[in-house]
Amino acid sequence: QAENQAPRNEIDLTHLLPASCHDTWELVLNFMYQDRVLNGAPQQHGHRNVTGPNIVTVENAVPLFKIAHVLRIPTLAHHCVHWMLNNQDVNASFDMLSAAIKLAPGLDSIENMCIPIIARKFSQVDVDRFLSLDMSSLTQIFVGTSNQQQQKVCEVTVHYLRNVEDEDQEQVFLQLSQFIRQMRTK
Numbered sequence: 001q002a003e004n005q006a007p008r009n010e011i012d013l014t015h016l017l018p019a020s021c022h023d024t025w026e027l028v029l030n031f032m033y034q035d036r037v038l039n040g041a042p043q044q045h046g047h048r049n050v051t052g053p054n055i056v057t058v059e060n061a062v063p064l065f066k067i068a069h070v071l072r073i074p075t076l077a078h079h080c081v082h083w084m085l086n087n088q089d090v091n092a093s094f095d096m097l098s099a100a101i102k103l104a105p106g107l108d109s110i111e112n113m114c115i116p117i118i119a120r121k122f123s124q125v126d127v128d129r130f131l132s133l134d135m136s137s138l139t140q141i142f143v144g145t146s147n148q149q150q151q152k153v154c155e156v157t158v159h160y161l162r163n164v165e166d167e168d169q170e171q172v173f174l175q176l177s178q179f180i181r182q183m184r185t186k
Contacts, residue, residue, distance in 0.1 A: 027055050061080050120144075130156050
């Protein structure tokens, strides 16, 4: 009898979604099965307004969006985008950009939202924050900074180069050399 059964069409989500999304999986299930309101906005329930818990945070906004994107859950994606648009300070933008780089592909829209914010607030950012970025994002931020920031661009570039693995140093130097205006010998 077992021979006549059709093969089951199963998808293993642990292979479909990056490991850093796995911790947010329970939130997605709660959202889908308990109809929680993710951004704390009131929702009609009979005659009274009910506000759900605000479970979108800077730590999970990008992983939740990635899950919504991969599994095609538009309402969840909408909640994440809504949260991101309301939390566009430079620190949140750094965290979201770093997460989007790690969880790529498919998150270009998040990268494109964060990069200009970081470029505008470039002077306020600690040089160590830039170490979490990839070459492409770093270059785009540098290109978007104002001319008054050239000294700091140079400082960030040199700091970034000092923290690159030895085998990658030459390639990184070649890509970033356009942003180095001066170097101190130390």
